[in-house]
Amino acid sequence: xxxxxxxxxxxxxxxxxxxxxxxxxxxxxxxxxxxxxxxxxxxxxxxxxxxxxxxxxxxxxxxxxxxxxxxxxxxxxxxxxxxxxxxxxxxxxxxxxxxxxxxxxxxxxxxxxxxxxxxxxxxxxxxxxxxxxxxxxxxxxxxxxxxxxxxxxxxxxxxxxxxxxxxxxxxxxxxxxxxxxxxxxxxxxxxxxxxxxxxxxxxxxxxxxxxxxxxxxxxxxxxxxxxxxxxxxxxxxxxxxxxxxxxxxxxxxxxxxxxxxxxxxxxxxxxxxxxxxxxxxxxxxxxxxxxxxxxxxxxxxxxxxxxxxxxxxxxxxxxxxxxxxxxxxxxxxxxxxxxxxxxxxxxxx
Ligand SMILES: NC(=O)c1ccc[n+]([C@@H]2O[C@H](COP(=O)([O-])OP(=O)(O)OC[C@H]3O[C@@H](n4cnc5c(N)ncnc54)[C@H](O)[C@@H]3O)[C@@H](O)[C@H]2O)c1
Numbered sequence: 001x002x003x004x005x006x007x008x009x010x011x012x013x014x015x016x017x018x019x020x021x022x023x024x025x026x027x028x029x030x031x032x033x034x035x036x037x038x039x040x041x042x043x044x045x046x047x048x049x050x051x052x053x054x055x056x057x058x059x060x061x062x063x064x065x066x067x068x069x070x071x072x073x074x075x076x077x078x079x080x081x082x083x084x085x086x087x088x089x090x091x092x093x094x095x096x097x098x099x100x101x102x103x104x105x106x107x108x109x110x111x112x113x114x115x116x117x118x119x120x121x122x123x124x125x126x127x128x129x130x131x132x133x134x135x136x137x138x139x140x141x142x143x144x145x146x147x148x149x150x151x152x153x154x155x156x157x158x159x160x161x162x163x164x165x166x167x168x169x170x171x172x173x174x175x176x177x178x179x180x181x182x183x184x185x186x187x188x189x190x191x192x193x194x195x196x197x198x199x200x201x202x203x204x205x206x207x208x209x210x211x212x213x214x215x216x217x218x219x220x221x222x223x224x225x226x227x228x229x230x231x232x233x234x235x236x237x238x239x240x241x242x243x244x245x246x247x248x249x250x251x252x253x254x255x256x257x258x259x260x261x262x263x264x265x266x267x268x269x270x271x272x273x274x275x276x277x278x279x280x281x282x283x284x285x286x287x288x289x290x291x292x293x294x295x296x297x298x299x300x301x302x303x304x305x306x307x308x309x310x311x312x313x314x315x316x317x318x319x320x321x322x323x324x325x326x327x328x329x330x331x332x333x334x335x336x337x338x339x340x341x342x343x344x345x346x347x348x349x
Contacts, residue, residue, distance in 0.1 A: 009071075010024070012074035025051075027305050029309070037057070090118055094121045098179040099122050100328060124187075139252070142254075144253070144255045150248065152228060152248045153245060155233035156244055161234045173232045198217065198334035220330070265283075287299060306318060
């Protein structure tokens, strides 16, 4: 149904909600009808800035707009109630990762979406990340033979939990970044995780008044005997050359793939000096959200375009509520493992 228009709303117009707004304003089939944020002043300011016709403080008001779909870009702990209300109105949903922070919330969201036959897509945009997509395709084409090992690092500088996210202390780097890392690892592996063993380090962020762990090192065993090591840290120094450190190695029986979309070498900028006087390079983001001639580019908007096109064409999205439930179960099992100092068997996943 290429000619069909899709009526959309965005709930939560913070850092990432703005990306949803930009994606919907750019997509030729999307009509962004209204935005919603419990911070009414922010909702109003954002609507004005982007020329969105309406803004609301309460999601019930937004849902009275006869929408086809909404994005939910509220903090990690504030996805479920909004999703359940949207599902009850028959509205398709693109929910920011992680789907929710508890298994029961995930289950209620899935049940609500199923009851009304609406999509519950999770925004794991790394499935649209060009190097990762190419790796996934090489694995699917058998180029690496049997995958035996994946190493996956996704970390941020300490700026993110201390200055960027006011709610970091109510979340964790495992929920914020581990969610992406675990989803991409499972997607690349294409097998069921059967066991998880996680260690966590604490102290640096609590010392800065943010009550959350500094880093997690998570070992995941898969049903085919393969292993993955997932590393997520929230305490890299602000002098790091990029906000995010994203790396992956995939070792198979016939080959290996190395991925490094953050330190890609396409551009290295030397404009400042470290305190010791050395030039300090930075590697601007060229993959996630580069802005080119005032247009929002990058794979960050591709998952959002995919959602619009799925709603427009009646096509099932590439990520689902069930993927979200699996991911949250892995995160909770990893926390349990870290707490107990023991590996956790994952049953019925
Ligand atoms: N896909 C990605 O790579 C990516 C990147 C950043 C953030 N995120 C996710 O996006 C979500 C939002 O993160 P952010 O960094 O934009 O946060 P943020 O704090 O910048 O923005 C959240 C907004 O939600 C609003 N809000 C909170 N509760 C609400 C409610 N009940 N109803 C309406 N509005 C509400 C807040 O007022 C705020 O404006 C999180 O789940 C986060 O993990 C995803």
